[in-house]
Amino acid sequence: MIPAAFDYTAPSTVDEAVRALVAGGEDAKAIAGGQSLLPVLRLRLAAPTLVVDLSRLTELAGVHDDGDSLLIGALTTHHEVQRDPHVREHAALLRLATDTVADPQIRHRGTLGGALAHADPAGDLLAPVLALDAVLRCTGPAGTREVPAAEFFTDYFTTALEPGELLTHVRVPKLTGWGARYEKFSRVAQAWSIVAVAAAVKVVDGVVEQARVALTNMGPTPVRARGVEEALTGEPATAEAIRAAAARAAEGTDPVTDGNADAEYRTHLARVLTERAVTAAVSDA
Amino acid sequence: MTAAVEPEVGRARRRKEDARLITGATRWTDNIRLPGMLHLAVLRSPVAHARITSVDTTEAVRLPGVLEVLTGADLAAEQGSLPCAWPITEDMLAPPAPSIAVDEVNFAGEVVAAVVARTPEEAQDALAAIDVDYEDLPVVLDLTAAVADGADLVHPDLGTNKSATWVFDSAEAGTGGDATAAIAEAEVVVERTFRQQRLIPAFMEPRSVVVDPGPDSATLWSATQVPHILRWMLSAVLGIPEHKLRVIAPDVGGGFGGKLQVTPEEVLTLLVARRLGKPVKWTESRTESMLSGHHGRDQLQRITVAARRDGTVTGLKVDLLADMGAYLRLITPGVPILGAFMYNAIYKFPAYRFTCTNVFTNKVPTDAYRGAGRPEATFAIERIMDELAAELGVDPLELRRRNWIRHDEFPFTTVAGLTYDTGDYEAATARAVELFGYDELRAEQARRRADHDTVQLGIGVSTYTEMCGLAPSRVLGALRYGAGGWEHAAIRVLPTGKVELITGTSPHGQGHVTAWSQIVADRLGVPFEDVEVLHGDTRVAHRGMDSYGSRSLAVGGTAVVLAADKVLAKARTVAAHLMECSPDDVEFTAGTFAVRGTATSMSLGEVVVAAHVAHNLPDGVEPGLDAEATFDPDNFSYPHGTHLCAVEVDTETGRVVIRSYVCVDDVGKVVNPMIVEGQVHGGLAQGIAQALFEEAVHDEGGTLTTATLADYLLPSAVDLPWFTTDRTETPADTNPLGVKGVGEAGTIASTPAVVNAVVDALRHLGVRDVEMPCTPMRVWKALRGGAA
Amino acid sequence: MRITVTVDGVNYSDEVEPRTLLVHHLRDRLGKTGTVVGCDTSNCGACTVHLDGRSVKSCSVLAVQADGRAVTTVEGLADGGELHPVQQAFHENHALQCGFCTPGMIMQAIDLLAEDPDPDEDAVRHGLEGNLCRCTGYQNIVHAVRDAARRLGGTR
Known part of the structure; x- marks a missing residue:
């Protein structure tokens, strides 16, 4: 299928991009890698009148070591994230989740920023970003601000981005030496996650010192499994302790019933996958 | 003397077809661009059942590049009714099937308007500007509800949702006893209801049609697997003189039965091209393909087996509800009937009764999908044989051994009235058991059960046979099928000794060009490379019944043999004349005619030249060395095999992973083992996908919710296991090649093997069935005792 | 534009x-x-x-x-009429039937081998997860890609 007609502009600075989006108003749409947007346009589920191509904003590409955190440009492709040595060392959870995104071709084009701004609750990068306490830097007509991941995802396919505002960078605090696991469950390799669990743990002398757990597709936004984190923290990293903690995985979630699974099954999976994710993260630590 | 040449038949020849396919030098229908070509796009109903109260095209026709916008009313007089070639009973009910809906839509996806524009973009843009008003009618989706008293009706004019009821009873047919009595008197009775979910053929190449109306006669290119049937039917439906219509199937990217059809879009493209006097192309999107191309399966099967305590089966009863969808397409009603003869499978049932009720619903019409009726039948009987084995506490393989036809009992006439010519179920099963490591896996299964392992092991057995090589025309006639089952071939030996073979089969991935070349090369003693196979163009291959039902080799390949033999017979006459001997004294080996017991010989090449120049031919012999032949088999062919599947089921998540899959198939003699193995692999993939992944789902309003490849889950390379394949061989008696057919075998056998394995893994936990596809959630719910 | x-x-x-x-x-x-x-x-x-x-x-x-x-x-891909080793391997290993998925499958296989010159079966399957084939069941495609890896290694 062919998208409906639109105007196109490819600004070369963030300011120009913001101006173009503001000028385009509600009918303007930003495109980065386009891996989420183009199928939507082809099916004519959306018909923007203006498409603002961000791909010339080279300032937004790449991973930078920025002291206690990594600053990842929104245009960094999934493939670049997968191969980046900083990410590997300091944000293993993000790499593991990125490995599971779609397929190699899509990872060559798709970007971290695009995936986060698209905010599909079944998308695999939202929960890791939430678990990592990442901060999302956004630039709009009112200037630049930093939004914690916990406040960025507000509803199905909806973020805190204001009209005309762009996600430019993702700041990911380093979790060096932590164990990590992204436990994804889908019906076939290509399918969206029914549920997935992002887990990162710091284990010292056999005791979980800190734990971060977040869930994919257990509600309209990614969900932080605070109950699991609390239950793990300070406990010995044993199978029993992990199991007990995982039992709290579904607290505060609001899973949907859809063609792939019902809410009851998702709730069950959240517990099982959390146990598996944490167990794997512990042995990775 | 030349050294003995290695026979071509039996060799794993690399395919001639590949050269253009791996370099992109392909000829897909959508590649065609003709001067002045226009583009057709169609608007489809978003609702499943409604009266069309108005179609407003005024805005659309004013858009740039739009030549014409057509509604059902515009074409009502000329579009005719799409053909159904298989009225299974005398009193079958068949509603008119317009290509473009006139007053009423009966499924979501049905065409309601058509746009012709200069570019595909302009055509698609114009669709959005057409305004259709619908008045909703009650939607009929569920098979059981559709046949209940007082049900809402898909076609109120018909007064019922039942299209036809078709019965086979072995007592009435004289092929066996009374199944109802056998069940009443049985020591053990097992009854189950199985659901064959709706599937989408999902060939990779979306359908496409190009029509050049021509000044004199029209040419239609279509991504079809049935160019000959298509020409015949289009002529009949539209009143276009058949000799003024040429149909070409160029490169066709898979079909699996899904391109065995006469489609609304083929009719519309032809009509608008003729109307405008310009070439027109229509190419579907994937979503359109899923919304409107025919679907497969969708049956509800109640099956009852009666047996003695020792495991001997004594009776079989099958009651089917088969979902036709909203209309009867080309062979829609006959698909379940193709299964009717297969429920008794490889077993010696003494009594059998089959009843099938064909039911209308407000869904896309169903029709042939790989296996067409036979996978459904095989699934039900193989599933229930496992259930009977469990009931009796015997190993499922042992139960099959007690009941199958032994190799020394062939030919064997079954309770369904078919005569199986050859087979050796013992040999195939023994080989499969050996490759699989059956006993070791059973031991591991016992250990895992004893250990309460969260991952349980299941072993699934499926033995099968199928009737293929469709088909003896007389049998098809008796079943009220509208066409014959013969196939045609023609051979032209050119003056330089090169050979053109024209076949009536219409390959779309099967490798006929290679396999037919092998057959001709052997038969005529010419090099493989010297044979050009022509097909898929009604002006070149003037007679044919096309490719489906694993028929091409058994029927079409045999026609090739017969044509080659006719060529040889004539060449022998010419050679004898030139060598001044009796034709009976001429021996033909490896391309050379020799006078027996002498040094006198002539090559085929020399004979060809002589035949062409015609300077010295025997009286009454026509110049040239061409021949054609049509083969109509006396019987079907009956491949069989034993498939064994081991699955690991994660009892915490319900996920099923195939750990190993072994199949040993007996497809008779093999022309090209590489191609045969490829066919088996592909068949397995589709059968496994039915068991685990694929399902066409509708919401309560009748909208297909799995209308993209993001929702209809085809397995990728990650989702399928490594297959271990092998063959045993009992040559077919029903054709000179001894071949049986392989296109559908893998699909037929694999689905029950997988589901039997899933149930076997969980039987000790109380699971008796899991509805297909066995999704993780369904498996998990079955384990919890909920609805599977 | x-x-x-x-x-x-x-x-x-x-x-x-x-x-x-x-x-x-x-x-x-x-x-x-x-x-x-x-x-x-x-x-x-x-x-x-x-x-x-x-x-x-x-x-x-x-x-x-x-x-x-x-x-x-x-x-x-073909260089002066000589097939690319991946094309050759698809032909030799019967890694195509209808051939419609083949161009995409070959292009992805080349990318996969550029990233991982000696992939095991699992790596091949994952590397091709974004390419659907309805004919082959993928087994011969896996064969072909691993065969191509050998061919490419041999010419290096």
């Missing part, structure tokens, strides 16, 4: 609508019909080409996004 794209080594400068997908530009404007369209949702991978040397699905790239860049399609 006007774009310039190098396709299989040839420079093309064309006026295109912004909504034109790269695959439609290749097929309809440039006559590169070796690359095909199999779906609307970027699942099937039949349209895979290389954009500046990396595999992408050309149905999910706007033609305007390819402006100034280089595209390689299946038609640009």
Whole structure:
């Protein structure tokens, strides 16, 4: 299928991009890698009148070591994230989740920023970003601000981005030496996650010192499994302790019933996958 | 003397077809661009059942590049009714099937308007500007509800949702006893209801049609697997003189039965091209393909087996509800009937009764999908044989051994009235058991059960046979099928000794060009490379019944043999004349005619030249060395095999992973083992996908919710296991090649093997069935005792 | 708008609508019909080409996004009539039947081998997870890619 007609502009600075989006108003749409947007346009589920191509904003590409955190440009492709040595060392959870995104071709084009701004609750990068306490830097007509991941995802396919505002960078605090696991469950390799669990743990002398757990597709936004984190923290990293903690995985979630699974099954999976994710993260630590 | 040449038949020849396919030098229908070509796009109903109260095209026709916008009313007089070639009973009910809906839509996806524009973009843009008003009618989706008293009706004019009821009873047919009595008197009775979910053929190449109306006669290119049937039917439906219509199937990217059809879009493209006097192309999107191309399966099967305590089966009863969808397409009603003869499978049932009720619903019409009726039948009987084995506490393989036809009992006439010519179920099963490591896996299964392992092991057995090589025309006639089952071939030996073979089969991935070349090369003693196979163009291959039902080799390949033999017979006459001997004294080996017991010989090449120049031919012999032949088999062919599947089921998540899959198939003699193995692999993939992944789902309003490849889950390379394949061989008696057919075998056998394995893994936990596809959630719910 | 794209080594400068997908530009404007369209949702991978040397699905790239860049399609692989080793391996291993997925499958296999010159079975399967085939059951494709890895290694 062919998208409906639109105007196109490819600004070369963030300011120009913001101006173009503001000028385009509600009918303007930003495109980065386009891996989420183009199928939507082809099916004519959306018909923007203006498409603002961000791909010339080279300032937004790449991973930078920025002291206690990594600053990842929104245009960094999934493939670049997968191969980046900083990410590997300091944000293993993000790499593991990125490995599971779609397929190699899509990872060559798709970007971290695009995936986060698209905010599909079944998308695999939202929960890791939430678990990592990442901060999302956004630039709009009112200037630049930093939004914690916990406040960025507000509803199905909806973020805190204001009209005309762009996600430019993702700041990911380093979790060096932590164990990590992204436990994804889908019906076939290509399918969206029914549920997935992002887990990162710091284990010292056999005791979980800190734990971060977040869930994919257990509600309209990614969900932080605070109950699991609390239950793990300070406990010995044993199978029993992990199991007990995982039992709290579904607290505060609001899973949907859809063609792939019902809410009851998702709730069950959240517990099982959390146990598996944490167990794997512990042995990775 | 030349050294003995290695026979071509039996060799794993690399395919001639590949050269253009791996370099992109392909000829897909959508590649065609003709001067002045226009583009057709169609608007489809978003609702499943409604009266069309108005179609407003005024805005659309004013858009740039739009030549014409057509509604059902515009074409009502000329579009005719799409053909159904298989009225299974005398009193079958068949509603008119317009290509473009006139007053009423009966499924979501049905065409309601058509746009012709200069570019595909302009055509698609114009669709959005057409305004259709619908008045909703009650939607009929569920098979059981559709046949209940007082049900809402898909076609109120018909007064019922039942299209036809078709019965086979072995007592009435004289092929066996009374199944109802056998069940009443049985020591053990097992009854189950199985659901064959709706599937989408999902060939990779979306359908496409190009029509050049021509000044004199029209040419239609279509991504079809049935160019000959298509020409015949289009002529009949539209009143276009058949000799003024040429149909070409160029490169066709898979079909699996899904391109065995006469489609609304083929009719519309032809009509608008003729109307405008310009070439027109229509190419579907994937979503359109899923919304409107025919679907497969969708049956509800109640099956009852009666047996003695020792495991001997004594009776079989099958009651089917088969979902036709909203209309009867080309062979829609006959698909379940193709299964009717297969429920008794490889077993010696003494009594059998089959009843099938064909039911209308407000869904896309169903029709042939790989296996067409036979996978459904095989699934039900193989599933229930496992259930009977469990009931009796015997190993499922042992139960099959007690009941199958032994190799020394062939030919064997079954309770369904078919005569199986050859087979050796013992040999195939023994080989499969050996490759699989059956006993070791059973031991591991016992250990895992004893250990309460969260991952349980299941072993699934499926033995099968199928009737293929469709088909003896007389049998098809008796079943009220509208066409014959013969196939045609023609051979032209050119003056330089090169050979053109024209076949009536219409390959779309099967490798006929290679396999037919092998057959001709052997038969005529010419090099493989010297044979050009022509097909898929009604002006070149003037007679044919096309490719489906694993028929091409058994029927079409045999026609090739017969044509080659006719060529040889004539060449022998010419050679004898030139060598001044009796034709009976001429021996033909490896391309050379020799006078027996002498040094006198002539090559085929020399004979060809002589035949062409015609300077010295025997009286009454026509110049040239061409021949054609049509083969109509006396019987079907009956491949069989034993498939064994081991699955690991994660009892915490319900996920099923195939750990190993072994199949040993007996497809008779093999022309090209590489191609045969490829066919088996592909068949397995589709059968496994039915068991685990694929399902066409509708919401309560009748909208297909799995209308993209993001929702209809085809397995990728990650989702399928490594297959271990092998063959045993009992040559077919029903054709000179001894071949049986392989296109559908893998699909037929694999689905029950997988589901039997899933149930076997969980039987000790109380699971008796899991509805297909066995999704993780369904498996998990079955384990919890909920609805599977 | 006007774009310039190098396709299989040839420079093309064309006026295109912004909504034109790269695959439609290749097929309809440039006559590169070796690359095909199999779906609307970027699942099937039949349209895979290389954009500046990396595999992408050309149905999910706007033609305007390819402006100034280089595209390689299946038609640009054979070198002076000699097949690319991956093409040769697909032929030798019967890794295609209808052939519709084949251009995309070959282009992705080449990318996969560039990333991992000696992939095991599992790596091949994962590397091809964005390419659907309905004919082969993938086993011979796995064979072909591993065979191609050997062929490429042998010529290095």
